[in-house]
Amino acid sequence: DQQVKQNSPSLSVQEGRISILNCDYTNSMFDYFLWYKKYPAEGPTFLISISSIKDKNEDGRFTVFLNKSAKHLSLHIVPSQPGDSAVYFCAASAIGNQFYFGTGTSLTVIP
Amino acid sequence: DAGITQSPRHKVTETGTPVTLRCHQTENHRYMYWYRQDPGHGLRLIHYSYGVKDTDKGEVSDGYSVSRSKTEDFLLTLESATSSQTSVYFCAITMGPLEGNEQFFGPGTRLTVL
Numbered sequence: 333d334q335q336v337k338q339n340s341p342s343l344s345v346q347e348g349r350i351s352i353l354n355c356d357y358t359n360s361m362f363d364y365f366l367w368y369k370k371y372p373a374e375g376p377t378f379l380i381s382i383s384s385i386k387d388k389n390e391d392g393r394f395t396v397f398l399n400k401s402a403k404h405l406s407l408h409i410v411p412s413q414p415g416d417s418a419v420y421f422c423a424a425s426a427i428g429n430q431f432y433f434g435t436g437t438s439l440t441v442i443p
Numbered sequence: 444d445a446g447i448t449q450s451p452r453h454k455v456t457e458t459g460t461p462v463t464l465r466c467h468q469t470e471n472h473r474y475m476y477w478y479r480q481d482p483g484h485g486l487r488l489i490h491y492s493y494g495v496k497d498t499d500k501g502e503v504s505d506g507y508s509v510s511r512s513k514t515e516d517f518l519l520t521l522e523s524a525t526s527s528q529t530s531v532y533f534c535a536i537t538m539g540p541l542e543g544n545e546q547f548f549g550p551g552t553r554l555t556v557l
Contacts, residue, residue, distance in 0.1 A: 336485075375447075375535075375549050375550050376548045378546070421485060430502070431546065432502075433478075434485050
């Protein structure tokens, strides 16, 4: 049973516009969330994280929003750039336990 | 670059043969993990280690065993490979399992079991 879900397998966005990637989770014990970016033939690389005590975390063009009541988090990329084209995974964990990953969303930024 | 290497990077093998994948780190991180990535499933944890000779099972551990005799090396063994174990395998490291310790991933091993 998938505890972390990314319901959009793919997303296309024009360069310069905002990209919004969504992630839902089912386990209310999750309290730490991360986003990873993955290029083909490479391992995932850490992008940004958020703790359950916050509802927003920002790092440059990347912002993660957490809605605990809805068990939903989202990653905003603004402005989107062609180099952002990759697969994005969200992951969640309860402190001290393993991470559970979503199935990924493939983002294409069109120049 | 988190100093993680995986070997081999690609392997094709036949059903029933044993296979060992190696993960090597130069960071002296305590925690090491093995994941598999499959379409429609994302990354799933197979086994992890929290120190030399200390290992535990993950979400999809059946058919896999691991060993960690040195801090820097974490081996994943498929005792008798099956076609369902065709996948891309990633090793990851972290200082610890707690908040703030994001995992760093290796480049992956693509395994095909015929």
